[in-house]
Amino acid sequence: MQLFARSNRRQFGATAIAASIAALGMMSVSPAVLAAADTSAVIEIGSLYEPQNLDNTAGAGQGINEAFNGNVYEALFALTDGGDVSDALAKDYSVSDDGLTYTITLQDGVTFHSGDPLTAADVKASIERVTAESSKSSRKNNLATITNIETPDDSTVVITLSERSISLPYNLSYVWIVNDAATSITDSEDGTGPYKLDQWRRGSSLSLTLADNYWGEAPTNAGVVFNYFTDATALNNALLTNAVDIITSVQSPDALAQFTDNPDFTVTNGQSTTKELMAFNDRVAPFDKVEVRKAVARAIDDKKLLESIWGDYGTLIGSFVPPTDPWYVDLTAVDAYDPDSAKAMLAEAGYPDGFTFSLDTPDYDPHPIVAEFIKSELAKVGVTVNINIITANEWYTKIYQAHDFDATLQEHVNHRDIVFYGNPDFYWGYNNPKVVELIKQSESSATIDEQNQKLTEANKLIAEDAASDWLYLYPQIVVSASNVSGYPVNGLNSQFYAYDIEKSAE
Amino acid sequence: MVLFALLRILPGDPANALLGVGADADQIAAARQQVGSDLPLWQQFVGFFTSLARFDLGTSFVSQAPVSEEILARLSVTVPLTLLAFALAIIVAVPLGIIAAVKSHKWYGGLISVFSQLGIAIPVFWVGILLVTAFAINLRLFPSGGFPRQGWGNPADALRDLTLPVLTVAIVMASSLVRYVRSATQDVLGSDYLRTARALGSSFIEALLRHGVRNGSVPIISILGIELASTFLGAVVVERVFTLPGLGSMLLLGISQRDYPNVQGVLFVSTLLVLFIGFFADLAQRLIDPRLRDRSRGAAS
Numbered sequence: 001m002q003l004f005a006r007s008n009r010r011q012f013g014a015t016a017i018a019a020s021i022a023a024l025g026m027m028s029v030s031p032a033v034l035a036a037a038d039t040s041a042v043i044e045i046g047s048l049y050e051p052q053n054l055d056n057t058a059g060a061g062q063g064i065n066e067a068f069n070g071n072v073y074e075a076l077f078a079l080t081d082g083g084d085v086s087d088a089l090a091k092d093y094s095v096s097d098d099g100l101t102y103t104i105t106l107q108d109g110v111t112f113h114s115g116d117p118l119t120a121a122d123v124k125a126s127i128e129r130v131t132a133e134s135s136k137s138s139r140k141n142n143l144a145t146i147t148n149i150e151t152p153d154d155s156t157v158v159i160t161l162s163e164r165s166i167s168l169p170y171n172l173s174y175v176w177i178v179n180d181a182a183t184s185i186t187d188s189e190d191g192t193g194p195y196k197l198d199q200w201r202r203g204s205s206l207s208l209t210l211a212d213n214y215w216g217e218a219p220t221n222a223g224v225v226f227n228y229f230t231d232a233t234a235l236n237n238a239l240l241t242n243a244v245d246i247i248t249s250v251q252s253p254d255a256l257a258q259f260t261d262n263p264d265f266t267v268t269n270g271q272s273t274t275k276e277l278m279a280f281n282d283r284v285a286p287f288d289k290v291e292v293r294k295a296v297a298r299a300i301d302d303k304k305l306l307e308s309i310w311g312d313y314g315t316l317i318g319s320f321v322p323p324t325d326p327w328y329v330d331l332t333a334v335d336a337y338d339p340d341s342a343k344a345m346l347a348e349a350g351y352p353d354g355f356t357f358s359l360d361t362p363d364y365d366p367h368p369i370v371a372e373f374i375k376s377e378l379a380k381v382g383v384t385v386n387i388n389i390i391t392a393n394e395w396y397t398k399i400y401q402a403h404d405f406d407a408t409l410q411e412h413v414n415h416r417d418i419v420f421y422g423n424p425d426f427y428w429g430y431n432n433p434k435v436v437e438l439i440k441q442s443e444s445s446a447t448i449d450e451q452n453q454k455l456t457e458a459n460k461l462i463a464e465d466a467a468s469d470w471l472y473l474y475p476q477i478v479v480s481a482s483n484v485s486g487y488p489v490n491g492l493n494s495q496f497y498a499y500d501i502e503k504s505a506e
Numbered sequence: 507m508v509l510f511a512l513l514r515i516l517p518g519d520p521a522n523a524l525l526g527v528g529a530d531a532d533q534i535a536a537a538r539q540q541v542g543s544d545l546p547l548w549q550q551f552v553g554f555f556t557s558l559a560r561f562d563l564g565t566s567f568v569s570q571a572p573v574s575e576e577i578l579a580r581l582s583v584t585v586p587l588t589l590l591a592f593a594l595a596i597i598v599a600v601p602l603g604i605i606a607a608v609k610s611h612k613w614y615g616g617l618i619s620v621f622s623q624l625g626i627a628i629p630v631f632w633v634g635i636l637l638v639t640a641f642a643i644n645l646r647l648f649p650s651g652g653f654p655r656q657g658w659g660n661p662a663d664a665l666r667d668l669t670l671p672v673l674t675v676a677i678v679m680a681s682s683l684v685r686y687v688r689s690a691t692q693d694v695l696g697s698d699y700l701r702t703a704r705a706l707g708s709s710f711i712e713a714l715l716r717h718g719v720r721n722g723s724v725p726i727i728s729i730l731g732i733e734l735a736s737t738f739l740g741a742v743v744v745e746r747v748f749t750l751p752g753l754g755s756m757l758l759l760g761i762s763q764r765d766y767p768n769v770q771g772v773l774f775v776s777t778l779l780v781l782f783i784g785f786f787a788d789l790a791q792r793l794i795d796p797r798l799r800d801r802s803r804g805a806a807s
Contacts, residue, residue: 052523052524052568052569052763053568053569053570053571058524058570059523059524059525059537059568061523133532133536134536134540135533136524136525136529136533136536136537138525138529140529140530140533141530184570186569186570186571187569187570187571199655201579201653201655201657201751202569202571202576202579202580202751202756203580203751203752203755203756203759204652204653204655204749204750204751205652205655207655225655227652228749229651229749230746230749230755230758230759231746231747231749233635234650234651234746234747234748234749235749237638237642237643237650237651238649238650238651238652238749240643240650241642241643241646241649241650243649243650243651243652390517391517391518391762392522392762393517393518393519393522393523393762393763393764394517394518396518396519396522396525397517397518397519397522398517401534
């Protein structure tokens with residue numbers, strides 16, 4: 001039996017408190033920064049991602065992760081803002097030597113917001129909600145190896161797998177633990193988190209207040225309100241006029257200047273997992289040829305593109321893997337910008353005079369600008385691009401489902417999503433048996449090191465094959481009023497833990 | 507029916523809004539079944555029609571909330587916004603329009619005409635952005651957008667949030683109203699009855715108020731009906747600029763998500779309201795002008 005003892009994420013909260021208490025003693029140093037946190041303050045959060053409903057297995061969208069993960073619902077494990085997996089409702093767990101049986105002990109004294117105590121049966125029901133036939137969770141397949149869930153007593157859950165799944169704790173961090181007595185949670189909730197749902201006014205805001213009898217450490221604020229905007233400018237205006245305290249993710253580069261030069265605001269540049277890419281349809285000519293894909297990748301100056309969109313923000317990437325994934329290696333040198341060799345490679349591949357293809361471009365920022373840039377870059381090597389603007393909904397039907405495209409632009413937001421390249425049926429149709437095998441094997445690794453090593457190798461292979469053209473990694477920019485602190489800066493998987501946010505009295 | 511056809515012509519599928527990248531074929535099929543987009547078109551049409559006949563607007567595909575409840579909640583924003591703007595526009599436009607006509611030779615008469623032309627020329631969203639920049643960001647007098655969580659539970663806050671949107675709509679609406687009022691007044695000024703009234707000893711102002719306003723208002727009211735209806739529908743733009751949870755933003759979101767029940771519900775309710783507005787405008791005209799009443803009575807007998 002291997003035993004993993006991990007620190008509880010609450011300890012980070014404790015450190016933050018200790019730091020602010022220490023700060024109280026030194027108030028004379030810089031009162032503006034070190035003013036006492038006002039625990040009765042309600043934090044007004046501004047976001048562009050309103051959830052569509054409140055059930056993450058019923059197609060609620062990324063907004064629900066932002067508002068509810070870790071705040072209203074907790075999972076057995078939690079993905080920290082730093083990218084580690086820590087214990088949450090699981091007090092600790094052990095794995096059998098063959099890696100097929102996970103025995104999880106639950107935290108004591110946990111109650112749902114309705115007052116019911118947390119039991120192993122709730123955990124079983126919650127996992128089954130995600131793996132159920134009607135589930136729309138994008139993580140459903142990751143849990144397909146679960147064959148059986150047993151509950152020998154109220155505080156123990158035993159999960160049996162058909163094959164090793166090293167990422168199980170990570171994948172379980174997406175599984176909300178919901179009271180099994182709750183029937184529908186599309187417009188209500190019954191979780192165990194530090195906040196409970198107060199009110200959701202569709203099209204406007206979602207407010208959370210402190211939960212009674214929370215088992216862990218109480219939040220450093222009295223509640224949070226997510227205010228939803230459809231227009232980035234309106235959101236920025238709200239922050240400028242103090243209607244909101246913080247913006248979870250700034251998506252309009254032009255607007256940043258008004259905050260960076262202003263002492264009333266703090267701009268934080270964290271690590272994002274959102275990748276902007278041009279996905280080729282690797283099934284069809286000419287992109288079924290590796291040389292053509294590599295040539296196109298070399299013909300586009302990613303650095304210039306990133307600078308023209310984000311200025312000094314954002315990161316260049318050489319593959320699909322962002323620096324926060326454990327299997328990251330710097331691959332920006334593979335197929336770096338080199339238009340001369342791009343031309344030579346095109347000629348070699350049988351396209352000395354270039355070719356024409358159509359680029360399906362989602363109609364929202366930054367895709368249309370990126371498409372124009374690609375068009376002008378590729379024109380220099382003789383390749384003609386026809387830009388075809390489509391809506392997000394159309395994209396899903398035409399490209400994701402029907403695979404009816406030459407190339408497309410898309411932003412991929414998730415953490416650890418290199419696994420998509422291990423699925424030959426995925427929309428981009430990349431099929432390298434070696435990569436498929438590596439990604440499959442990596443999941444059945446016995447150790448984390450082995451998993452990392454296999455995925456690093458797969459990562460290098462997809463870069464060598466130019467499976468797609470990875471243009472850049474979005475920056476994750478959080479802007480807040482300067483009296484607000486303690487918020488997550490990385491926003492991995494769109495999560496936004498609100499319990500450590502502090503607002504000092506001005 | 508046109509509605510039904512137009513929505514289905516749009517490429518895309520309502521099931522898409524429920525799924526993310528990573529969903530497999532089974533999940534896609536299940537989602538399509540849930541929203542009914544896997545059924546043949548005629549079957550969808552029959553379903554749509556029978557529920558409409560029963561005034562059952564259904565539940566949203568995406569949020570799974572009843573459409574009628576959601577529409578009611580959002581009407582509590584859009585209706586006050588439209589009515590307040592409408593009232594403000596009338597209060598401003600009627601006197602200005604009359605002045606512009608009566609004093610068309612004076613400098614301020616001309617000025618009013620110039621401004622009303624300008625108001626018609628600039629788009630609503632631009633007026634909104636200008637007002638936000640001036641009154642919200644620079645002067646900090648009013649919020650730049652949003653609506654209180656409690657809705658009208660706190661009327662003062664709700665009114666404060668609606669100030670700029672109402673102003674935006676009112677400015678644009680008043681600009682075109684001024685022109686109608688002005689030309690209606692000009693017609694009245696040249697009329698025989700006004701000259702007769704003056705000849706019988708009324709002062710100019712008295713004659714205008716007593717005979718002119720009543721006569722001039724008949725064509726204005728039919729214009730008002732149309733203006734009110736178009737403002738109501740035009741709320742889409744203003745609600746977006748000011749992030750108001752109204753009917754317009756519901757429509758916009760519904761279209762982008764292909765959430766047919768929501769779109770159909772909003773359009774159904776707004777069509778009904780527009781028809782009502784037209785009906786009341788007609789009624790008001792009859793009340794004001796006895797001649798219209800007599801004519802319809804005569805036709806009926």
